Amino acid sequence: MDFQPSTEQKALQEGIRAFCEDRISLDVLPALAEAGGFDRVLWKELAELGVFSLRLAESQGGIGLGAADVVLVFEELGRRLAPGPIVWSELAAGLIEGAATGDCVVGGLDLVQVDVEPHMIEHLDALDALILLREDGLYRTTPDALQATPIDNPLDPLTPVHAVTSLSLSSLSSLSKAERIADAETAKRWRLDAMAQSAALALGIAEATLELALAYAKEREQFDRTIGSFQAIKHMLADMFTRQELARASVYAAGATLDHPEVGDVEQAVRGAKLIAGEAAMKNARACVQVHGGMGYTWEIPAHYYLKRCWVLENGFDAGHAHADWLADRLGAGATDGG
Amino acid sequence: MGERAMDLRYSQTDEKFRNELRAWLADAVPAHGTVPAEGDWDARRGYDTGWQRKLYDAGYAGINWPAEYGGRGAPLSEQLVYYEEIARARAPYVGVNFVGLLHGGPTLIVEGNDEQKAAHLDAILKGEEVWCQGFSEPSAGSDLASLRTRAVREGDDYVIDGHKIWTSFAQVADYCELLVRTDPDAPKHKGITWLILDMRAAGIEIRPLRTIIGGTEFGEVFFDRVRVPVSQRVGPENEGWRIANVTLRFERGTSFASQMVELKRFLAELVDAASRVTRHHASAWDDAALRREIGHMQAESDALWAMVKLSVSQANESGVPGIGGSAVKLVYSELYQRVGELAMRLIGRAALSWDDVGGWPNKRFLYSGMQSLSLSIAAGTSQIQRNIIAERILGLPKDR
Numbered sequence: 001m002d003f004q005p006s007t008e009q010k011a012l013q014e015g016i017r018a019f020c021e022d023r024i025s026l027d028v029l030p031a032l033a034e035a036g037g038f039d040r041v042l043w044k045e046l047a048e049l050g051v052f053s054l055r056l057a058e059s060q061g062g063i064g065l066g067a068a069d070v071v072l073v074f075e076e077l078g079r080r081l082a083p084g085p086i087v088w089s090e091l092a093a094g095l096i097e098g099a100a101t102g103d104c105v106v107g108g109l110d111l112v113q114v115d116v117e118p119h120m121i122e123h124l125d126a127l128d129a130l131i132l133l134r135e136d137g138l139y140r141t142t143p144d145a146l147q148a149t150p151i152d153n154p155l156d157p158l159t160p161v162h163a164v165t166s167l168s169l170s171s172l173s174s175l176s177k178a179e180r181i182a183d184a185e186t187a188k189r190w191r192l193d194a195m196a197q198s199a200a201l202a203l204g205i206a207e208a209t210l211e212l213a214l215a216y217a218k219e220r221e222q223f224d225r226t227i228g229s230f231q232a233i234k235h236m237l238a239d240m241f242t243r244q245e246l247a248r249a250s251v252y253a254a255g256a257t258l259d260h261p262e263v264g265d266v267e268q269a270v271r272g273a274k275l276i277a278g279e280a281a282m283k284n285a286r287a288c289v290q291v292h293g294g295m296g297y298t299w300e301i302p303a304h305y306y307l308k309r310c311w312v313l314e315n316g317f318d319a320g321h322a323h324a325d326w327l328a329d330r331l332g333a334g335a336t337d338g339g
Numbered sequence: 340m341g342e343r344a345m346d347l348r349y350s351q352t353d354e355k356f357r358n359e360l361r362a363w364l365a366d367a368v369p370a371h372g373t374v375p376a377e378g379d380w381d382a383r384r385g386y387d388t389g390w391q392r393k394l395y396d397a398g399y400a401g402i403n404w405p406a407e408y409g410g411r412g413a414p415l416s417e418q419l420v421y422y423e424e425i426a427r428a429r430a431p432y433v434g435v436n437f438v439g440l441l442h443g444g445p446t447l448i449v450e451g452n453d454e455q456k457a458a459h460l461d462a463i464l465k466g467e468e469v470w471c472q473g474f475s476e477p478s479a480g481s482d483l484a485s486l487r488t489r490a491v492r493e494g495d496d497y498v499i500d501g502h503k504i505w506t507s508f509a510q511v512a513d514y515c516e517l518l519v520r521t522d523p524d525a526p527k528h529k530g531i532t533w534l535i536l537d538m539r540a541a542g543i544e545i546r547p548l549r550t551i552i553g554g555t556e557f558g559e560v561f562f563d564r565v566r567v568p569v570s571q572r573v574g575p576e577n578e579g580w581r582i583a584n585v586t587l588r589f590e591r592g593t594s595f596a597s598q599m600v601e602l603k604r605f606l607a608e609l610v611d612a613a614s615r616v617t618r619h620h621a622s623a624w625d626d627a628a629l630r631r632e633i634g635h636m637q638a639e640s641d642a643l644w645a646m647v648k649l650s651v652s653q654a655n656e657s658g659v660p661g662i663g664g665s666a667v668k669l670v671y672s673e674l675y676q677r678v679g680e681l682a683m684r685l686i687g688r689a690a691l692s693w694d695d696v697g698g699w700p701n702k703r704f705l706y707s708g709m710q711s712l713s714l715s716i717a718a719g720t721s722q723i724q725r726n727i728i729a730e731r732i733l734g735l736p737k738d739r
Contacts, residue, residue: 328634
């Protein structure tokens with residue numbers, strides 16, 4: 001038992017952070033949004049950095065790491081709002097040729113999640129391969145097999161979306177060329193991994209929004225003093241810190257439990273992390289807007305990008321309320337891992 | 340890759356320890372009987388210290404104390420196993436041993452001299468010595484450093500005059516970790532000294548206070564020319580504030596660990612009660628809003644326990660809990676209060692009785708609902724914890 005990240009893991013994380021601070025600085029976000037929220041050159045660089053091949057064996061060109069390392073890396077990607085279908089592409093590495101190297105951009109649609117229609121798919125125009133995740137398995141198809149209408153005004157300027165018009169929930173018959181590439185067990189595992197990764201991205205957002213709000217609170221002056229000296233502001237920031245640390249613990253625990261299922265109930269850990277980190281991100285992003293006052297409400301400062309990304313993450317791989325309901329059902333069945 | 344951390348696996352040694360402890364608790368807990376009646380403090384002291392002695396004899400006392408001071412010196416993982424098993428077995432809580440075991444003793448280990456360590460540490464571990472805390476005063480609550488209880492040097496003694504409050508278990512304590520003002524002219528943080536006070540000394544008067552739950556576990560302590568030998572001073576004169584902060588970090592750091600595990604059990608109890616409550620021809624557990632709330636609490640409680648594991652890892656490295664303990668305490672206090680309130684809401688009008696009625700666990704549910712209010716006040720209010728996070732972790736300026 002050693003729950004702290006090791007020196008090696010910290011170094012891995014710092015490497016990713018340094019790259020992101022250099023390549024995805026907050027200043028480039030408007031241009032990135034202008035370019036449709038995707039940058040193939042950046043994607044290739046992320047791939048070369050090993051972001052998609054972390055868990056591949058060395059014989060497959062990866063570095064043989066585990067889910068715990070993945071959440072550390074995704075925490076950093078979340079912190080800088082790394083664009084593109086990073087969750088799907090990391091999952092697809094090893095299963096789809098070229099995903100690990102960034103040559104094949106893989107996106108997907110989670111059809112297990114019960115949701116309103118129409119289905120919304122992210123980054124469709126950037127995709128080279130499309131995965132449909134159903135309870136009975138994973139299906140691969142081409143992006144153009146999907147009839148979908150581009151949305152002119154996506155909520156997140158960095159996450160373009162299409163509304164799917166052709167897909168019936170119950171069957172894939174409307175899709176030609178859908179090839180089943182993995183079984184139900186793999187599909188289930190993908191969802192759990194995707195939840196943990198989304199939770200890690202949310203943790204990064206919780207951290208970044210605290211950083212932004214804190215820097216502003218230390219510099220902005222009103223009533224002849226920095227606003228960070230007022231308890232009303234300090235306590236908001238302290239609560240942001242507390243939410244961030246709670247989220248960190250739950251996300252790290254999700255990674256550790258995925259790697260070693262004997263330490264607890266994997267699904268309980270992963271869903272709990274998605275719920276807790278998702279809330280931390282959303283609440284911290286809102287608080288970040290509030291601390292910035294009027295400027296926080298503008299497009300000029302990056303708080304809005306973070307808040308909007310929170311909504312993208314919240315509505316992927318089950319929203320918070322669905323996780324809470326699942327946990328309650330598990331508790332009611334007397335089957336929770338009491339820890 | 341070589342070394343891989345973020346690992347929650349217990350080792351075979353840990354699991355062996357768990358099995359031994361679990362087996363021992365299975366016999367020892369029922370054999371120890373039930374908690375004495377509320378208000379019978381002598382019996383309560385006997386119950387709590389008797390349990391401590393049993394832990395000592397079985398080799399489980401002072402789980403995180405270094406072996407050289409008689410503790411088990413257990414590695415982090417064994418400490419966590421210990422907290423999990425103690426909660427699982429519903430073993431007696433530390434009770435009157437709280438101050439001695441969880442912060443007075445640990446403070447002596449870090450700051451005391453050899454004589455002080457020899458005089459007290461073994462006795463605390465064996466349950467032979469009960470400690471209380473003399474920090475807060477009527478005019479020095481959150482602003483602890485403004486305390487006014489005076490200590491004036493007379494020969495080899497300090498002579499104490501003043502008034503402490505919120506002193507838990509004062510009526511059965513043998514010693515008190517006492518903060519006094521030794522230099523009234525110095526800035527307030529620089530004139531404080533940390534003393535070991537013998538509660539049998541002449542001139543001490545104890546007046547119990549009745550709490551929100553009706554008990555008298557804490558009270559006021561008055562000092563009228565009480566003599567404390569200078570040899571009972573811990574650390575240098577006027578350095579008591581720094582030492583008090585070591586004490587407070589222990590108090591905020593890991594001392595709530597077993598109650599956090601207990602919280603998870605409590606959620607399962609709520610589900611059980613909810614399935615027995617009938618509302619609108621269905622059980623309360625069929626209420627989607629209630630389920631969602633409890634599911635949410637489950638996620639929070641799991642995350643909190645993970646947070647304790649991270650926090651204890653840090654404490655394990657440095658020996659003293661990190662100031663991150665403030666965040667743990669904030670989450671725990673707030674969550675426990677919500678769970679307690681939900682428990683009382685669940686049993687509806689049955690919650691109008693402290694005594695168990697109609698098969699409901701009134702005592703337990705009302706205790707959680709009402710006693711939990713102390714959590715965001717004791718050991719530094721939630722507002723003070725937020726100041727600590729804002730100023731000492733986030734580096735924001737002080738506001739006075």
